[in-house]
Amino acid sequence: MKIFLKITVGIICAAMLLYATPPVSRSAYTCERPPVVLIDDHPPPYRPPVRQYEVLFVEDPGNGVFGPASKPDPVWEGVLMELFGVGAYGWYGPCSTMSQDGPSLDTMLQYQLVIWNTYDYWWPDTAALTLNDQDNIGSYLASGGKMWLVGQDILYSGVPMNWMSNYFHLSNAHQDYDTLADSVTLYGHVEINGISVTSVADYQHNTFYPDELVPDAEAHTVLEDADSSKSVGIFYPGNNDWMSAFWTVDGRTTDSWSNWVQMVSGMLDAFGIHYGIAEKVSVGGALRLHLNISPHPFVVSTKIQYDIPFAGHVRLQIFNKIGQLVISLIDDYAHAGSYVTSWDGRDLRGIDVANGVYFARLSCGKVSTTSSLVVMR
Numbered sequence: 194m195k196i197f198l199k200i201t202v203g204i205i206c207a208a209m210l211l212y213a214t215p216p217v218s219r220s221a222y223t224c225e226r227p228p229v230v231l232i233d234d235h236p237p238p239y240r241p242p243v244r245q246y247e248v249l250f251v252e253d254p255g256n257g258v259f260g261p262a263s264k265p266d267p268v269w270e271g272v273l274m275e276l277f278g279v280g281a282y283g284w285y286g287p288c289s290t291m292s293q294d295g296p297s298l299d300t301m302l303q304y305q306l307v308i309w310n311t312y313d314y315w316w317p318d319t320a321a322l323t324l325n326d327q328d329n330i331g332s333y334l335a336s337g338g339k340m341w342l343v344g345q346d347i348l349y350s351g352v353p354m355n356w357m358s359n360y361f362h363l364s365n366a367h368q369d370y371d372t373l374a375d376s377v378t379l380y381g382h383v384e385i386n387g388i389s390v391t392s393v394a395d396y397q398h399n400t401f402y403p404d405e406l407v408p409d410a411e412a413h414t415v416l417e418d419a420d421s422s423k424s425v426g427i428f429y430p431g432n433n434d435w436m437s438a439f440w441t442v443d444g445r446t447t448d449s450w451s452n453w454v455q456m457v458s459g460m461l462d463a464f465g466i467h468y469g470i471a472e473k474v475s476v477g478g479a480l481r482l483h484l485n486i487s488p489h490p491f492v493v494s495t496k497i498q499y500d501i502p503f504a505g506h507v508r509l510q511i512f513n514k515i516g517q518l519v520i521s522l523i524d525d526y527a528h529a530g531s532y533v534t535s536w537d538g539r540d541l542r543g544i545d546v547a548n549g550v551y552f553a554r555l556s557c558g559k560v561s562t563t564s565s566l567v568v569m570r
Contacts, residue, residue: 238287239296243280247466248273249304251295252286255314255321260287261395261445268395268445269310272457276468291319298329302336302563306464310443311344313399321350334360334435335516336552336563339464341438345402361439362412362429367405370423374401377442380419384428385459389419390449392442404441415460416440428463434516436464482555482562490567494537497522497553504528505558511536512552519546527557538568545570 250269254260261268264287273282283304285296301307309330311321321344322330334340340360348354348366357363371377374394381388394400408414408427415438416426426440438460444453461468483500501507509523519540523532536553540546546568554563 238285238289239300240284242283246303247282247305247468248277248461249283249285249296249301249307251288251307251309252284253288253295253309253314253321254286254312255288255316255319256291257287257289258397259314259399260310260312260397262397266310268443268453269308271450272454275454276458276461291316292323294323294325295329298332299565301329301333301338302565304338305561306339306341306461306466307333308341309343311342311347311350312443313345313394313396313402315346315350319350320352321347322352327352327356331356331360332514332550332552334437335514336512336565337435337516337554337561338563339436339466341440341460341464343440343443345399345404345441345443347439347441348404349402357439358409360435361427361437362409363406363427363439364409365407367407369402370405371401371403371418371421374403377401377403377425378419379425379442379444379456380417381456381459382414382417384415384463385456388452388456388459390444390446390452390456392444392446393448395445401442406439406441415463416442418442428460430463438464482557482560484553484555484562484564486553486564486566490569491538492570494535495566496533496535498531498533499555500531501527501529501557503557508554508556509534510554510556512554513546514550514552519551538570 250273252260252264252266252269260266265284285300288295295309314321330340342361348357349368354363376391376393379390379392403418403423403425405423406425406427408424411432412427412429414424414426415428417423418425425442426438428438430436444456446453458468482502485498486495488495497509499509504527507523507525507527508521510521511519513519520536522534522536538546548568548570551566551568552563553566554561
């Protein structure tokens with residue numbers, strides 16, 4: 194049934210694309226809503242925050258005919274605005290073509306958490322996440338990032354299971370256990386225990402086709418379909434590396450809006466994200482760590498300047514692109530202030546590392562930041 198319906202949808206979508214205005218290039222694409230303030234050199238559809246770099250939301254409905262008809266997505270924009278305030282979170286999208294990449298690695302590295310939503314997007318032989326997206330997400334997580342991935346057809350579209358297993362700790366999945374679902378009653382566990390939301394599909398071309406998820410031993414179920422007791426959301430709390438969540442049902446609700454806000458805030462708590470309009474203005478900036486690496490790329494050595502706004506145990510570590518620790522440069526208590534150290538491009542054993550991209554992660558207490566650097570000999 195699903196294949197027949199999706200073929201039918203495919204024909205309709207293809208016809209829409211055929212008779213629609215010819216697609217424009219990414220450089221010429223303009224969001225349906227203009228950016229609030231472009232405070233750094235990134236073209237639309239990126240809308241950076243005017244205050245803090247805590248959360249970036251990626252609205253990735255493929256070719257634009259998937260996901261909700263109203264864009265930017267009012268469900269997610271509404272909850273983020275309620276929790277953070279106007280202009281206090283980043284927004285990328287909506288992506289307008291099937292082959293359009295999401296945000297760059299450098300853009301994602303500015304944020305503590307990236308929420309990436311592909312909605313009900315699927316297309317024959319076209320994965321919901323491009324190969325560049327998969328590489329960038331993998332590198333972002335390997336650098337110590339935090340990712341909340343949402344999408345009901347990510348697996349159906351062809352995103353590799355081994356990639357999902359590696360970065361989102363998904364052991365297995367049973368696709369489309371429920372089809373033609375107009376609504377799903379979602380129930381939270383562990384970090385969002387006891388919160389219930391009725392999610393109603395408002396997508397343009399599909400109802401819900403949720404997948405049952407089986408987490409591996411390091412992750413756990415955080416969201417279930419209360420009507421079937423199937424796991425539809427998993428969370429990996431991290432093991433001194435990245436943190437990630439994968440949901441196959443979106444909380445598209447109006448009737449249970451306060452519960453939806455509570456569910457999102459519970460997940461933000463689980464990711465260690467600060468939110469709250471007053472808090473973001475008065476405290477958020479004071480808690481930010483800073484890294485400055487120069488030269489970059491480097492041949493022989495590079496200086497790493499870092500600022501600590503409060504006293505605490507400080508770690509400055511270098512990781513490779515797949516998240517393996519290369520060397521710890523600093524691992525000690527430090528008072529607030531500015532510091533400088535250097536890295537000569539050698540690992541724990543004193544051996545020169547291979548040319549390529551590496552990540553410097555600075556942490557103090559529960560606050561951390563990451564910056565990329567390139568070794569080029």
